[in-house]
Amino acid sequence: MLPAELIGALDVAAATPRLLVTSDFDGTLAPIVNDPAAARALPAAAESLIALADLPDTHTALVSGRALGVLRDLSAMPPSVHLVGSHGAEFLSGFAHDVDETLLGRMVAELDAIATNRPGVAVETKPASVALHIRNASDADGEAALAAARAASTEWDAHVTAGKAVLEFAVIDTDKGEAVDILREQTSATVVVFLGDDVTDEKAFRRMREDDIGIKVGPGDTAAGFRIGTPDDVADVLAYLLAARRS
Known part of the structure; x- marks a missing residue:
């Protein structure tokens, strides 16, 4: 109800x-x-x-x-x-914005290294971002991976978004609110x-x-x-x- x-x-x-x-x-x-x-x-x-x-x-x-x-x-x-x-x-x-392919490739490589030897930690590459998933990892491996990713990201000019069991790094500005407003106008x-x-x-x-x-x-x-x-x-x-x- x-x-x-x-x-x-x-x-x-x-x-x-x-x-x-x-x-x-x-x-x-x-x-x-x-x-x-x-x-x-x-x-x-x-x-x-x-x-x-x-x-x-x-x-x-x-x-x-x-x-x-x-x-x-x-x-x-x-x-x-x-x-x-x-x-x-x-x-x-x-x-909506230009994609920095060089930075994206660097982030993917570094996150792949972070996920290595941590079972259940997964890297998802997207056209303008890369996400580190820890849903299927142990608490220890998941927290360690997130900490390492946050530390690495201090050297990246990236937009960081934390979700449920995921940390995502985008090379463009992302905003669902802006997208909804664009759809509203269209x-x-x-x-x-x-x-x-x-x-x-x-x-x-x-x-x-x-x-x-x-x-x-x-x-x-x-x-x-x-x-x-x-x-x-x-x-x-x-x-x-x-x-x-x-x-």
Whole structure:
């Protein structure tokens, strides 16, 4: 059962002239899994997001930390759903800023060395960033890897983002809030709904305006106005919004 206050806000959003519904992918539309390559959107949530995109004056988007190509493959979304990767920096038209390939290569090499001989520590290379994952590592190896990565990063001109069991280093500025505002302008949205679970989603929650709806998924401090528990609740939110928008 969704909170009554959230249902009231969704009813207001459903009646807006031009609606934009945006969501993170991992931990929001898709449950968190140990193998990042195995992440898949909950079918009910994906179906509602796609159906919303097919309604008049309604747009939907995924704004994820994943590289855009990976997000496209894992989400299996049709072209009607906007996709933005790399924590808001990577659009279908390309990156919002120039990519320093030399620095990116250096960071990948140094993080690979840090991950060596630490089972469960993994390095994920993206087009404009590199992420150090410790979800599958022991506490000791994970903390040691993060400490070494933070120390190494003092020599890099990189933007550092801490997430759930991950530390990411980008050679461009990344901001999900900026990405949501770009989508808002492109779609002329009068209300935006954004759902997210991670600390990187807080930049988007802080960009919410009057009548916008920020929904935090799971525990943790947040600037979002509403909170739900799990990706299953995300599916319920999207299903409710779809029904309300149709009516």
